[in-house]
Amino acid sequence: MEIQFKIIGVLLIALALIHIVFPKYFKWNKELKSLSLINRQMMKVHAFFIALTIFLMGLLCLTSSSELIETSLGKKVSLGLGIFWTFRLFIQLFGYSTDLWKRKTFETFIHIIFSLLWAYLSIIFLKTYFN
Numbered sequence: 828m829e830i831q832f833k834i835i836g837v838l839l840i841a842l843a844l845i846h847i848v849f850p851k852y853f854k855w856n857k858e859l860k861s862l863s864l865i866n867r868q869m870m871k872v873h874a875f876f877i878a879l880t881i882f883l884m885g886l887l888c889l890t891s892s893s894e895l896i897e898t899s900l901g902k903k904v905s906l907g908l909g910i911f912w913t914f915r916l917f918i919q920l921f922g923y924s925t926d927l928w929k930r931k932t933f934e935t936f937i938h939i940i941f942s943l944l945w946a947y948l949s950i951i952f953l954k955t956y957f958n
Contacts, residue, residue: 828958831951832892838944839885846878884908895955902956909952916945 850856850871859867887904888895895901919942928934 828896828951828955829892832888832895835948835951836885836887836889836892839881839888841885842944843878843882843885846874846881849874905952906956909949909956912945912948912952916942916949919945 855871859870862870891901895905919938923938928938
């Protein structure tokens with residue numbers, strides 16, 4: 828199981844770093860222009876803190892995998908992470924409109940990849956708690 832946590836750590840750090848390109852890829856300068864200053868800044872600040880949180884989750888998995896698996900506190904943290912990623916999976920499946928990805932090759936691929944990633948994270952973290 829420890830190797831799974833190391834893999835998750837690398838994946839989460841990579842995911843956090845991908846957030847660096849979000850503003851340019853999603854054309855935030857143009858797309859967010861119509862928002863009020865507070866909403867525009869909240870969007871950017873929240874995206875930063877989401878990336879930071881994901882990065883720290885990855886770092887925790889890389890540096891403390893045995894503690895997450897073997898200790899009572901670690902198992903509780905794993906449960907919390909499992910709940911977090913399970914909610915993220917449900918949002919992926921039911922929170923986004925299918926118009927965003929259906930009949931679009933690249934977007935469908937990304938939708939499937941991230942659905943599988945959220946499921947993988949959910950399963951590993953929840954399995955850790957319940958074992």
